[in-house]
Amino acid sequence: MATVFIPAPLRELTGGRAAVEAAGATVGELIDDLERRCPGLRQRLLEGGRLRPNLSVAVDGEISPLGLREKVPPEAEVHFVTAIQGGV
Amino acid sequence: MSAPAYQVVGTRPIRHDGADKVTGRALYGADLELAGLLHGFVLRCPHAHARLRRIDTSKAEAFPGVKAVVTAADFPPSGDRMVDLGEGETPLSYIRGNVLASGKALYCGHAVAAVAAVNVHVAEEAAGLIEVDYEVLPHVTTALDAMREDAPLVHEELRTKEFGAPGSRPSNVAEHFRHEMGEVERGFAEAEVIVEREFHTSTVHQGYIEPHNATALWNNDGRVLIWCSTQGSFVVRDTTACILDLPVSQVKVTPLEIGGGFGGKIPVYLEPVAALLSKKSGRPVKIVMSRKDVFEGTGPTPGSFIRVKIGARRDGTITAAEAYLAYEAGAYPGAMVASGAMTVFAAYHLPNVRIDGFDVCVNKPSTAAYRAPGATNAAFATESVMDELAENLNVDPLDFRLKNAAREGARRADGVKYRRIGCVEVIEAMKNSEHYRSALNGPHRGRGVAIGYWFNVGLASSCTISVNEDGTVNLVEGSTDIGGTRTSVAMQAAEVLGIAAEDVHPVVADTDSVGYTAVTGGSRVTFATGWAAYEAAQDVVRQMRERAARLWDVDPDAVEAVRGQYRAGSHRATFRALAAQLNRTGGPVVGRATVNPKGAGGSFSGVICDVEVDPETGKTTILRFTSIQDAGKAIHPAYVEGQMQGGSVQGIGWALNEEYYMTAEGTMANASFLDYRIPTCYDLPMIETIIVEVPNPGHPFGVRGVGEANIVPPPAALANAIYRAAGVRMRRLPMNPAAVMEAIWAAAK
Amino acid sequence: MKWFDYAAPRSVAEAVRLLAAHPAARTLAGGTDLLVQLRSGRKETDLVVDIKRIPELNELRYDPAAGLTLGAAVPCYRIYQHAGLRLAYPALAETASLIGGTQIQGRASVGGNLCNASPSADTVPLLIALSATCHIAGPQGTRAIPVEDFCVAPGRNILTPGELLVSLHVPPPAPHSGARYLRFIPRNEMDIAVAGAGVSVTLDHGHFRSARIALAAVAPTPLLVREAGDALAGRPVSAESMGAAAELAKAAARPITDMRGTAEYRRHLCAVLTRRALEAAVAQAKGN
């Protein structure tokens, strides 16, 4: 089971919880499991079957360019963060 | 365990492109000459906000010497396609709209049309004959004004994105997000001292000395050849292909030397325009921006309004922190407020924290990255409030920071856990420095400190290394080199190969000749491209071990390679010796690697500065300035020092004199290097540097990108020093003499 | 930049003829103001008359009895390289080394700075304080006017079409006299004065025999404040007397607010700079 941290604006859908356990080998599967536990979350995270353009996903603290296809090791931590652009 | 003794890493070789740079032979974009070359000039909107009712280019097209005129109408339609160009997903219509305005011009300086002619004087005169029917609209130029209900709308169709739930009514706020951890209200209830302050920062520009330039040839075979000064040749290729609706393979970008960027040369401005002009005229077209164009028509960093509230107990432990960040995105969304939010409290371990970020469109040039984008604005607020808190708690400002410093395992406000970081080590290095321990005597003098963080990025890089028979190697990579990274990348390959850095010949190749390489930004080149060079060199070593095995008739696994010495049993050979026999042992050896590394360890930076403030004029003189930064492992120490000194002086300029001085009409009054005051040589003391090395476990040599964190602390450190020198807390940038004088008068009332 | 023709007359007469025949012509000395204005479109012309090859405009002669003759086209660097001038007029040498930066001083001339007639011109307040006179040649012959009357409005000088500033004349420094120009700029160089004060003083046994005070950037033109200088005549050299003169100078200022400073800040700086300039001029006067 991975621990998914819920961004503040979405905690209304998780009964105020900041973190939710969920099962899944990839981020996509995790979101499907989350949707079962807290309906409405998927629609807030995805757009057209992909992560919303202004969102990134971090698995164990690492922003992943693979998005929904990123593998999620057991006991991992998953965060949905606002997409951050690099810069010099 | 003591750090491994490296042969090349940590030394200071002369940069490979040095001779060209000091003799004037180095070829920058504006220096390019091509047969039949035409010169372009871009006509820009003089109004802060205007509808483009009609553009009549007939007189310009008839002007003698003019060969082509283009407007946005010449672009293929972009529809609602989204593109990811290394800066996160963005609507193509926004990117294309910023290259040539269509429908509305959103800021003074917004490109409206372009002319190509036999020389730039003719092009400029002809551009003056283009008749544009502007319907001037009301404008708004600050975040707070733009957030009001009645504010003029920059984009009528824009709705505020709130984490997946778009707002219903039109707004200038493109996005609002919130990070929250723990219980903030309870935290503030436990606090015995609370400081809450509001801060304003002005729009500032990266200020690179080389104006943007681009040369394009729409060749007769349909390929678009581009030569330009950019931080991302692949970004230019992909963006230009998208805007012109061409397959990527049809665009080839050759990056020439780049005269500074600091994030401002990541976006695309001229290349698609030059390409269109070339297509219409059938000749190569070069466009070079004037300094005024660079200020008004490229991507400064956001002006911002920030409110920070921090509570702490008497024992100096922070119990809660809250931040409200409203950043000006400029004409198109994307104000780097997300990175501001991520770094505003990044230096501290906070149990209870809430951060609200607002990305607000205004009628100003569309902002681009500027060295740790968003972090300097935020740190100016946080580090000023931390200084006030330390004073209230009667504790040394560094001890107060040390007590709350973020350590490995601490969670940032967005929940992500820190890996090994050097925040504590940087603060301790500041405390133990000769500068901090030295006395500062004399009236009207003060010392200020501040710290800052940048998370750095990995992203993709490619590299190939081919071995020459004389034991040297040719290294091909795709990262445009602003600060000497050709050398810091070559050094990492040399270390693995066990040869001298001078024996590696690095080349920054065009987009046809090297694998995809992401932007030169996010302090990533020495980290990520360096890693690609490390892996490519390992690939070479593997192949050389096979060649030795063939020579000695042993199993390749039996061959050991240590610092360029190959051995198996009694057999011995140097890299050079093996290289000389490549033809006999199987032909050329080429190592290759592509990386998309994680683990780009963030870098912490600190500043100690002593100032004197003239009580009669408010002018701040910097007496002494020290920058401290964690580099993980300094590959080329002189270049690390150079990044720290350059970032510090940009931070000093941002703090003391740089601003976009906007007129009531929403135009920039000081679009020149005379009145946009970047620091001169005569305004500064030597910039002392202390390099801290807390190795980044995520990199073969422990590298942390150092390019950006160093610009973050200076404005706050200077504000804190000015407070001790003149007794006034400055909460608005720039802290120029007039502002400090007015604060002194106000305090005296 | 719009096209224009170029001419380089070799004599004053030839220059005057050219200027009279082309009312829209612009004279070019160092070019560090004119070329920027032509390029930005703030000024336009169809003929640039380069006056740097006319002998009289390149004259730089100091004679203890007659004083200084400074050709209008003499670039700043020649001023502060001239040993005699440095001794007799140290303030003028120092002011010439303040303008812009080294490269600017390689071209910019005091005559050009004066003809450009910017309210914040750095050399003009000091020339006023030193009682310099302008020698002008034109179709109707030559005339001389005090430098304080040369600038008439922001960017406009007194020259009529066909007239040419040939040289400036500065009287020899009186015994026990001193001068100084101080300006305030946010940076330490490469800046336009937010405010400036040029003063000269002549002392007589611990008292002021006379003083002249002129300000930059606080009026449509560089401003001679007679009453501030006259107020010092006869008074003892003291903080009070100099402070009073500084307040009079401040009172005469009519600054505007623009991107380089607010009116209130400029008025405040007038008093500070005048006092500091007087202190420096007095120190110098005591020295010789």
Add this chain to the structure above:
Amino acid sequence: MHGKYHVRTTINGEAVEFLCEPRQSLLECLRDILGLTGSKEGCNDGNCGACTVILDGRIVNSCLVLGAEADGADITTIEGVARGSRLHPVQRAFLEQAALQCGVCTPGLIVAAKALLEAEAQPSEERIRFWLANNLCRCTGYDKIVRAVQQAAHEMQEVNR
């Protein structure tokens, strides 16, 4: 087409003739007519110093000099600083001190520093910083540039002794 002006100069020790429009600056002539692209345009209004050349012994911003004004003048550009294949001490010092990053301000700074060291043997740090105030650099923060000029001054002193 309007008439062009015939200019005869000496550039880096060699006699050079060219035709230019009166409105073309010396910087434009060097770069676009003579192909000497070492001098750079950073602002075109005399505020950044990237176009610094030596004109009749004095450093000037070549963007604020008309090509026509250079008739009969002696000009040294960055291309003329090295002695054949041997770098000038200032050039070497800039490399050894890593006194450049992007390099676009480097030609102007080297020409300015060379002129300073030919006029003054051991300029103080203050003097160096005052002399170079017109040469803007955004990458280095100037520290290593000043040290490079000091190193070159020391070396040139050794050579002359």
